[in-house]
Amino acid sequence: MKTQEKPGLSTNGEEVIFRTPSINLYSHDVMRLVRFYERLGFHETFRTPKGGKPHHVEVKLDQFTIGIASVDAAINDHGLKPNLGGHPAEIVLWTDDADLAYKRLTAGGAPSLSPPHDFLGFLRAAWVADPDGNPIQIVQRR
Secondary structure (H helix, E strand, C coil): CCCCCEEEEEECCEEEEECCCCEEEEECCHHHHHHHHHHCCCEEEEEECCCCCCCEEEEEECCEEEEEEEHHHHHHHHCCCCCCCCCCCCEEEECCCHHHHHHHHHHCCCCEEEEEEEECCCEEEEEEECCCCCEEEEEEEC
16 A cells, blocks of 8 residues: 655745654563553564664554654663653554453453543543553444
8 A cells, every 4th residue: 555645844845744654652661562562463563673672662553553662772872851751642442342342451451541431422432551551542433
């Protein structure tokens, strides 16, 4: 499937094109998050370094990629200062049965943030957290 490119930022007639969006999560325990997302159906597509303790692993489900990056690597390699508090973003996973997905995730140890409920008259959703506390919305169309 060809990625459709759309114009992004433009200055003086020069456009910047963005494509292939993904999200990176910073973690103190990269492999713990990798194992969690693999249980949700994601599969590993990239790892560095290839041997030993990974600094960055990418997992993919359909066309969505989550990068899981080591906090230490972000600091040491890039001079970043990741703030793991607050969790201002969430992962959204569409499903055919939000109640069943919620039940299986919480039975597997994922903390509940909001039990399944109907909203907007045509959606059903629930929220759990991954092992680092990042919210995951489980949602289905009624």
